[in-house]
Amino acid sequence: MKTAVFSARPYDRRFLDEATARYPAGQGIELAYFDVALDASTAGLAQGFDAVCVFVNDRLDAPVLRALHALGVRAILLRCAGFNNVDIAVALQLGLFVARVPAYSPEAVAEHALALIMTLNRQTHRASNRVREGNFMLDGLLGRTLHGKTAGIVGTGKIGVATARILKGLGCTVLGFDPYPSADFEAIGESVALEVLLALSDIVSLHCPLTPQTQHLINEESLARMKPGAMLVNTSRGGLVNTDAVIRALKSRQLGHLAIDVYEQESALFFQDLSGEIIDDDVFQRLMTFPNVLVTGHQGFFTVEALEEIADITLRNLHDFAEGADCANRVVAAKS
Numbered sequence: 001m002k003t004a005v006f007s008a009r010p011y012d013r014r015f016l017d018e019a020t021a022r023y024p025a026g027q028g029i030e031l032a033y034f035d036v037a038l039d040a041s042t043a044g045l046a047q048g049f050d051a052v053c054v055f056v057n058d059r060l061d062a063p064v065l066r067a068l069h070a071l072g073v074r075a076i077l078l079r080c081a082g083f084n085n086v087d088i089a090v091a092l093q094l095g096l097f098v099a100r101v102p103a104y105s106p107e108a109v110a111e112h113a114l115a116l117i118m119t120l121n122r123q124t125h126r127a128s129n130r131v132r133e134g135n136f137m138l139d140g141l142l143g144r145t146l147h148g149k150t151a152g153i154v155g156t157g158k159i160g161v162a163t164a165r166i167l168k169g170l171g172c173t174v175l176g177f178d179p180y181p182s183a184d185f186e187a188i189g190e191s192v193a194l195e196v197l198l199a200l201s202d203i204v205s206l207h208c209p210l211t212p213q214t215q216h217l218i219n220e221e222s223l224a225r226m227k228p229g230a231m232l233v234n235t236s237r238g239g240l241v242n243t244d245a246v247i248r249a250l251k252s253r254q255l256g257h258l259a260i261d262v263y264e265q266e267s268a269l270f271f272q273d274l275s276g277e278i279i280d281d282d283v284f285q286r287l288m289t290f291p292n293v294l295v296t297g298h299q300g301f302f303t304v305e306a307l308e309e310i311a312d313i314t315l316r317n318l319h320d321f322a323e324g325a326d327c328a329n330r331v332v333a334a335k336s
Ligand code: NAI
Pocket: 081, 082, 102, 103, 106, 109, 154, 155, 156, 157, 158, 159, 160, 177, 178, 179, 180, 207, 208, 209, 210, 213, 214, 235, 236, 237, 261, 262, 298, 299, 300, 301, 302
């Protein structure tokens, strides 16, 4: 089973190679690594491969899927949970096998959301820089005690529940909004309408998938409904947030803090070293000017435990495809 692994960073190679070595049927699996992201200009690299293995910013739109299919590729293996970057309708038409890793250490992402909240609230990133320079002044580092505050979780699935549990542990009152409320969440917090969550929460944390219904869920109107000075946290997908509207809300002080691990235009920036380049994204650069904005480059998933799980499940999905076995993680059923 020859598989072309796109957007392969050194850690992808390490964890996939280690998983292949320990996988019982690992001998039949041949992985070739490509640093580049998959898009129309790189799809040709998949010539001669049975499958492609991709990540969040690889682009599997209709032209790319058709190109892959014409090259003989029959399986798409996502090393992530979200599949908003795949044109599922076209994949279905072409009969492609698409499988994802629906859950891998949801706590890893929840803990990163916590790291963002704590860092931004107490300004530990700025405090650390100051102390290194011998500046022990506290001005500008004033935070809020989180105990007793209200946290709103939008999307109370696996990561949302893990985040809710952590925030509850801090002594927050936890509200949740999800069109499909879960019993797991109900045991931790209270499900309310989105408008109520936005109006009452000191921290709003997004954990729903990016779909046509959730695109720009955070926009001018929803930001206006938020409690003035609240913190918005997005570790889910950049497209949930209208960044222009967020910048306006930051400028007007309606939004107090913004912490993001994802960004709508991240594919041009994230997972690359651009430290010697001119960043050609004025919206992103504007965000960088706010002292009350914290951005990380899509690293919520980035723990040893999560990468081990991602690699193991990806190989299992590949094996299911090769054997024609039922695959619980399949996103698309082949058209028969
Ligand atoms: P999940 O499928 O367990 O939970 C998602 C929840 O969102 C579901 O309960 C669903 O009913 C709910 N939902 C759907 N539409 C909604 C809407 N309009 N409003 C509110 N809730 C809605 O998924 P999981 O594992 O919790 O992951 C959530 C998201 O986190 C993924 O879709 C992915 O985009 C993101 N993610 C980010 C990572 C990172 O490294 N930053 C890593 C892994 C996932």
